[in-house]
Amino acid sequence: GESVGLHLPTLSVQEGDNSIINCAYSNSASDYFIWYKQESGKGPQFIIDIRSNMDKRQGQRVTVLLNKTVKHLSLQIAATQPGDSAVYFCAEILYSGGYNKLIFGAGTRLAVHP
Amino acid sequence: EPEVTQTPSHQVTQMGQEVILRCVPISNHLYFYWYRQILGQKVEFLVSFYNNEISEKSEIFDDQFSVERPDGSNFTLKIRSTKLEDSAMYFCASSEGPGGNQPQHFGDGTRLSIL
Numbered sequence: 302g303e304s305v306g307l308h309l310p311t312l313s314v315q316e317g318d319n320s321i322i323n324c325a326y327s328n329s330a331s332d333y334f335i336w337y338k339q340e341s342g343k344g345p346q347f348i349i350d351i352r353s354n355m356d357k358r359q360g361q362r363v364t365v366l367l368n369k370t371v372k373h374l375s376l377q378i379a380a381t382q383p384g385d386s387a388v389y390f391c392a393e394i395l396y397s398g399g400y401n402k403l404i405f406g407a408g409t410r411l412a413v414h415p
Numbered sequence: 416e417p418e419v420t421q422t423p424s425h426q427v428t429q430m431g432q433e434v435i436l437r438c439v440p441i442s443n444h445l446y447f448y449w450y451r452q453i454l455g456q457k458v459e460f461l462v463s464f465y466n467n468e469i470s471e472k473s474e475i476f477d478d479q480f481s482v483e484r485p486d487g488s489n490f491t492l493k494i495r496s497t498k499l500e501d502s503a504m505y506f507c508a509s510s511e512g513p514g515g516n517q518p519q520h521f522g523d524g525t526r527l528s529i530l
Contacts, residue, residue: 333516
C-alpha cells in the first residue's frame with residue numbers, strides 16, 4: 302500500500318549541532334520527494350525536494366539524501382539553530398495521472414536546545 | 416515572496432451547518448489542492464483541481480465536500496453538512512505545474528471546529 306513513515310517521532314539536539322531526520326517510504330514507484338517544515342500554527346513550508354534520479358541534493362544548510370535501494374530519505378540540517386525547531390514531514394509524490402498527490406509521513410518533531 | 420492565503424484562520428460551526436473555506440493560490444499557479452490535518456495526525460490529501468475540474472480525490476472527499484474556483488483568484492472548499500469528525504486544520508496548496516517536479520506550496524490553514 303501507500304505509506305510514508307518516520308523512524309523517530311522526536312529529535313532533541315543542541316544548538317550548533319547537525320541534525321538528521323529520517324524517513325522511510327514504501328512505494329518504489331514514487332519519483333519525487335519533498336521535505337516540509339511545519340511550525341506551530343502554520344502550514345507546511347517547503348524546504349527541499351529531490352527527484353528519484355538523484356541521491357543527494359543540497360540547499361542552504363540542508364541536504365537531502367535518497368537511498369532508493371532501501372527506500373530511505375533523510376534530511377540533514379547543518380549547525381542547527383533555535384529557529385529550526387518545528388515538525389518536519391517527508392512527503393512522497395505519486396504521479397497518479399500527473400496531478401501530484403502528496404503522501405505525507407507522520408512527522409518528526411525537532412527540538413533545538415541552547 | 417508570493418504565498419497562498421487562506422481565510423478564515425479559525426471557523427467555528429454547529430454540526431450540520433455548511434461551511435466554505437477560502438483560499439487564494441499563488442497567482443501563476445495552475446494546480447490546486449486541499450489537505451486536512453486532524454490534531455496530532457499527519458497531513459492527508461483531500462482533492463486536487465486543475466482546469467476547472469477535480470483531477471483526483473481521496474476517499475475522505477465524499478459527497479459532502481465540493482470545490483470550486485469561482486473566479487480567477489479564489490479556490491474554495493465547501494462542506495455541506497458538517498460532522499464532528501470534520502474538525503481539523505484544512506490546508507490549501509498550489510503548484511505551478513504537475514509532473515512530479517513542482518513543489519506544492521501551502522497556506523497557513525483554516526482551523527475548523529465543529530460543535
